[in-house]
Amino acid sequence: MYLKEFREELLKQDLSMNTIDGYTRNIKGFIDLYKEPTGENFNPMEIIELDIRTFKDYLQNTKRQHSRTINRKLTALRKYFEFLAAKDII
Numbered sequence: 001m002y003l004k005e006f007r008e009e010l011l012k013q014d015l016s017m018n019t020i021d022g023y024t025r026n027i028k029g030f031i032d033l034y035k036e037p038t039g040e041n042f043n044p045m046e047i048i049e050l051d052i053r054t055f056k057d058y059l060q061n062t063k064r065q066h067s068r069t070i071n072r073k074l075t076a077l078r079k080y081f082e083f084l085a086a087k088d089i090i
Helices: 003-012 017-035 049-062 067-086
Strands: none
Touching: 003 017, 003 067, 017 049, 017 067, 049 067
């Protein structure tokens, strides 16, 4: 999942621990939702745009979360996948 490496990278960027913890929590939430229907292990290389849209729809329609909360969670995912791309993991 590369969460430990991602956290280390965020620490290098001098982000606050609240931000780092929030990003990590949001990414874990995405991973849990992704794994729930199939029980399969999470592989970031298999994520497609539809998975992100499904996550956003879930947050909007099932969890009924505010747009700022949803945007924060999507920002965490974007940062995570940018990190993975920069490290040639995806």
